[in-house]
Structure formats: C-alpha cells, structure tokens
Amino acid sequence: xxTGSAEIINVTIKVWRQNGPSDDGHFETYDQAxxxxxxxxxxxxxxxxxxxxQGSEPIAFESDCREGICGTCGVMINGRAHGPQKxxxxxxxxxxxxxxxDEIVVEPFRAAGFPVIRDLAVDRSPLDRIIEAGGxxxxxxxxxxxxxxxxxxxxxxxxxxxxxxxxxxxxxxxxCPNSAAQLFTSAKIGHLALLPQGQAERWSRTEEMVEVxxxxxxxCTNHGECHEACPKEISLDFIAFMNRDYVKAKIKxxxxxxxx
Amino acid sequence: MVQTTNERYRVTPxxxxxxxxxxxxxxxxxAVGRKWxxxxxxxxxxxxxxxxxxxxxxIYEGPARMHEYAESLRTxxxxxxxxxxxxxxxxxxxxxxxxxxxxxxxxxxxxxGKSSNNATLVGGAKKYESGRDHIAAGYASRTMRWTGxxxxxxxxxxxxxxxxxxxxxxxxxxxxxxxxVSESLASLPIAILYIVANIALAMHIFHGAWSMFQSLGVNNxxxxxxxxxxxxxxxxxxxxxxxxxxxxTQTGLINEDNRKCPASEINVLECxxxxxxxx
Numbered sequence: 001x002x003t004g005s006a007e008i009i010n011v012t013i014k015v016w017r018q019n020g021p022s023d024d025g026h027f028e029t030y031d032q033a034x035x036x037x038x039x040x041x042x043x044x045x046x047x048x049x050x051x052x053x054q055g056s057e058p059i060a061f062e063s064d065c066r067e068g069i070c071g072t073c074g075v076m077i078n079g080r081a082h083g084p085q086k087x088x089x090x091x092x093x094x095x096x097x098x099x100x101x102d103e104i105v106v107e108p109f110r111a112a113g114f115p116v117i118r119d120l121a122v123d124r125s126p127l128d129r130i131i132e133a134g135g136x137x138x139x140x141x142x143x144x145x146x147x148x149x150x151x152x153x154x155x156x157x158x159x160x161x162x163x164x165x166x167x168x169x170x171x172x173x174x175x176c177p178n179s180a181a182q183l184f185t186s187a188k189i190g191h192l193a194l195l196p197q198g199q200a201e202r203w204s205r206t207e208e209m210v211e212v213x214x215x216x217x218x219x220c221t222n223h224g225e226c227h228e229a230c231p232k233e234i235s236l237d238f239i240a241f242m243n244r245d246y247v248k249a250k251i252k253x254x255x256x257x258x259x260x
Numbered sequence: 261m262v263q264t265t266n267e268r269y270r271v272t273p274x275x276x277x278x279x280x281x282x283x284x285x286x287x288x289x290x291a292v293g294r295k296w297x298x299x300x301x302x303x304x305x306x307x308x309x310x311x312x313x314x315x316x317x318x319i320y321e322g323p324a325r326m327h328e329y330a331e332s333l334r335t336x337x338x339x340x341x342x343x344x345x346x347x348x349x350x351x352x353x354x355x356x357x358x359x360x361x362x363x364x365x366x367x368x369x370x371x372x373g374k375s376s377n378n379a380t381l382v383g384g385a386k387k388y389e390s391g392r393d394h395i396a397a398g399y400a401s402r403t404m405r406w407t408g409x410x411x412x413x414x415x416x417x418x419x420x421x422x423x424x425x426x427x428x429x430x431x432x433x434x435x436x437x438x439x440x441v442s443e444s445l446a447s448l449p450i451a452i453l454y455i456v457a458n459i460a461l462a463m464h465i466f467h468g469a470w471s472m473f474q475s476l477g478v479n480n481x482x483x484x485x486x487x488x489x490x491x492x493x494x495x496x497x498x499x500x501x502x503x504x505x506x507x508x509t510q511t512g513l514i515n516e517d518n519r520k521c522p523a524s525e526i527n528v529l530e531c532x533x534x535x536x537x538x539x
Contacts, residue, residue, distance in 0.1 A: 177372075228395040
C-alpha cells in the first residue's frame with residue numbers, strides 16, 4: 001500500500017560477507033535503488049535478486065514471519081540491533097527511516113555465543129540451551145483442566161505478559177557491550193516466576209537457567225543497552241528480579257519445597 | 261529432561277560448570293553472585309569514602325581539632341579494647357572489601373571479554389564496524405573499567421603520601437594530618453592529581469551506586485525513580501567535599517601561617533592535644 005509520499009532512494013549497503021563459520025569474513029559494498037515503502041528485508045531481497053542475476057552468491061540472512069513476532073530476523077544496522085527505529089524488529093523496519101545517499105552498514109549480531117553461520121545468519125541456539133535448562137513448566141498430560149481453575153490476578157498477568165513478549169531474537173546480547181544474555185534469561189524466568197503455574201519449579205529453574213546462561217554469555221554491568229535494543233521493550237526490572245531470585249534460590253531451604 | 265538436538269549444530273559452551281564450592285562460597289562462583297559481592301563491597305566502600313570525606317572536614321577547624329579527630333579514630337571504643345584495635349579492624353575490613361571488589365571486577369571483565377570473542381574488541385569492550393552509538397550506556401558506566409584502576413593507583417599513592425609519608429620525607433609528621441595535607445597539596449601537580457582522581461572516583465560512584473540496586477535486585481516502582489538521584493547525590497557530595505581540600509589548599513584557606521604549634525617542634529603532638537583541650 002502506497003502512502004502517497006513514497007519515493008525512490010539510492011542507498012549504499014556495506015554488508016558483512018562470510019562464507020562459513022571458519023571463514024574470516026569481510027565487508028562488501030552494493031548500491032541499491034529502493035522505494036521508501038519497502039521494508040528493510042525486502043530491500044535485501046531485491047539486492048539478492050540482482051546478485052542472483054549476476055551469478056553471485058546472495059546474502060544469507062534470517063527471517064520468518066516478517067511481522068515482528070517470531071524473533072528470527074535480526075541484524076546490526078548502523079551499529080544498532082534491529083536498526084534505528086525503537087521497539088521494532090528488523091523485518092518491521094522500513095526504508096523510509098533512511099535518506100537518499102545513505103550508507104547503511106549491516107553486520108551480524110556479535111557475541112562468542114552467537115557464532116556466524118554465514119553472512120548475516122548467526123547460530124542463536126545457546127538461547128535454546130537456556131530454555132532447556134528450565135524455561136518451561138512441567139505439566140503431566142491428561143484431561144485439560146477447566147479454564148480459570150487457577151486464578152491469576154490481572155496485574156500479575158499483565159506483568160508476566162510483558163516478560164513473555166520476548167521473542168528471543170538475541171538483540172539484547174548483540175547490543176550488550178559485555179555480550180550478556182541477562183535480559184533474555186530474566187524475561188523467560190520472570191514470566192514464569194510471576195504466575196502460580198511457575199511456582200513449583202521457581203527456584204530450581206532460576207538457578208539452572210542462570211548457570212547455563214553463564215556458560216555461553218557475559219556478565220551484566222547494568223548499562224541498559226539491551227532494553228534500548230529490545231524490539232519488545234522488556235524492562236530492566238526483570239534483570240533485578242532475576243538477580244534477587246537467583247541468590248534467594250541459593251539460600252532458600254528448597255528441601256521443603258521439593259526443588260532440589 | 262534433555263531434549264535431543266543435532267550435535268552437529270551445538271554451539272560449544274565457552275566455559276563448563278565447575279565443581280561447586282561449599283555454600284555460601286558457591287554464590288561467588290557465578291557472575292550473578294559475583295555482582296552481588298561487587299554491590300555489597302561497593303556499599304561498604306562508598307560508606308568509607310563518605311565518612312572519610314566528612315571526617316576530613318575537621319581540617320577546616322584547624323590543626324588542633326584535626327589532630328583530635330585523628331586521635332579519636334585510634335581510641336575508638338577506648339578502654340574496652342587496646343588503642344588502635346578498632347581502627348585496625350576497620351582497616352582489615354576495608355582491605356577485604358577492596359580485595360573482593362577488585363577480584364570480582366577483574367574476573368568479570370575477563371568473563372565478558374571472552375563472551376565477546378566473536379566481535380572486534382577495542383579496549384576490552386565489544387565494537388561494531390559502523391561504530392556503536394551507545395544509547396543507554398553513559399560515559400560513567402562505560403568507563404568503570406578505567407576509573408576503577410585509576411582509583412586503585414591513586415589509593416596507593418594516597419596511602420604512601422599521607423599515611424606512610426614516603427614522598428614528604430622529613431616533612432612528614434605522623435599524627436599531624438593538617439600539616440601533612442597542607443604540605444602535600446600545596447604542590448600544584450599533586451593537587452591536580454588529587455582532583456583528577458576524585459573526579460574518577462565520583463564517576464565510578466555515579467554508576468556504581470545506581471548499578472548496585474540492579475545487581476542486588478533492589479527494584480521497586482515505589483522508589484525506582486529515586487535510585488538515580490541517590491547515586492548522583494552521593495557522587496556529588498563526595499566530589500564536592502573531596503575537591504575542596506586540594507582547591508582550598510591551593511587558594512590558601514588551608515595553610516600553616518597562623519599555627520600555634522609549629523610542626524617543626526619536637527612536642528608538636530602534645531601541643532596540639534593541649535590546644536584542642538583548651539577550646
């Protein structure tokens with residue numbers, strides 16, 4: 001849908017090319033004419049079309065839903081995770097954020113826990129390792145329980161939902177000067193710890209998820225860059241919540257809550 | 261409940277779980293726990309710096325009062341414990357806190373450095389080709405790893421200067437802090453050194469005093485808006501107080517022209533004590 005004010009702009013794309021995990025990688029520069037109504041990923045699609053026509057390798061990047069809810073896309077655009085627009089995933093970023101003649105530097109998310117697979121695609125599976133460590137509730141299957149059987153106060157539901165909005169894109173890790181995954185992990189811990197269903201495994205979950213997180217990622221120094229980069233604007237308050245719950249988990253008498 | 265994952269695509273952990281130490285030392289084995297230690301020792305060290313600054317304001321009451329204050333630190337809980345016992349206990353506590361603060365800072369810095377290995381590191385911090393424009397991270401938070409070492413080096417200089425008297429030599433009079441301070445800070449380069457170090461200290465506290473709330477999980481909408489203000493106030497009060505000493509020495513407010521007990525005399529300490537009694 002055209003807004004009527006759409007125009008064609010010429011941009012220079014300086015993009016990271018890396019032939020595989022062990023390749024050194026380098027930047028390459030391309031020129032692309034694009035309508036300002038196009039999304040950033042559509043611009044990359046068009047660039048890839050022309051690369052294909054020339055017989056060159058297209059740029060590898062990840063995307064899936066392209067409506068900002070799956071967390072698959074994500075690149076550094078001009079040094080900012082998901083680009084210049086706040087609370088917006090890369091797929092929802094549009095070229096109207098850029099001006100004619102702009103040079104746009106596109107890099108993969110960087111962290112030792114996020115090795116580059118190819119070009120802009122990085123392996124974010126360490127985030128899955130954190131979830132495996134406890135980011136779930138154990139429910140024995142059987143007949144579905146009645147809806148509203150477990151009362152949840154509205155405020156708790158709202159807070160838990162704010163945390164659950166995390167799409168696991170990894171922008172927090174990429175933006176963090178320490179490559180820490182505190183915002184991701186604390187959001188995943190927070191949304192379960194705020195609900196009655198999450199209480200049974202609360203302490204073992206927090207302990208195990210934090211410890212797996214530290215196997216892959218750095219240490220939080222409370223810069224706050226993660227919150228600025230987060231397309232879902234997850235609050236730093238969840239990091240504080242996790243820090244407290246973690247030490248509580250260490251100190252608590254868990255024998256009596258059956259959580260060893 | 262380990263889910264199956266194709267081993268081929270597994271990213272290897274940067275560090276493996278170590279055997280856990282006995283409680284409560286196991287808390288210190290993790291980065292989150294280490295940040296707790298950083299925050300708790302930080303509170304202790306800020307407390308010290310604040311009390312140190314306030315105590316030193318006695319210098320504006322003249323050499324006799326300053327001597328009396330220094331003496332009162334040695335005779336804390338006097339009569340119950342031997343002279344200097346409490347002071348040494350406090351010094352030992354400070355040393356432990358400082359050691360833990362330093363050790364956790366250095367190890368966490370390396371921890372984060374290794375976690376950014378895939379990125380171009382500049383000065384120990386992750387950098388992107390396009391040049392990051394930091395949005396939230398302030399100058400103070402990004403320079404913690406520089407202001408920290410500056411403070412540590414200055415601390416050594418400061419102890420050698422006014423506790424051990426290494427640089428003043430024969431001019432150093434143990435037990436007469438007024439004389440030692442005015443002797444030392446009268447030199448312009450040393451005054452500038454003190455000013456620079458105290459600006460670094462204030463910046464360190466500006467981020468640290470806010471950051472410790474997050475590290476400890478002290479987070480509540482009732483007072484969250486006060487945390488930044490408290491950190492700014494602490495840093496500001498400590499900065500103004502500490503900067504006043506080199507500045508007023510340089511401008512001549514702290515000087516020895518009108519001393520009743522010249523520091524060159526043998527019985528200067530007894531003279532100062534008598535003068536303080538007489539007030």
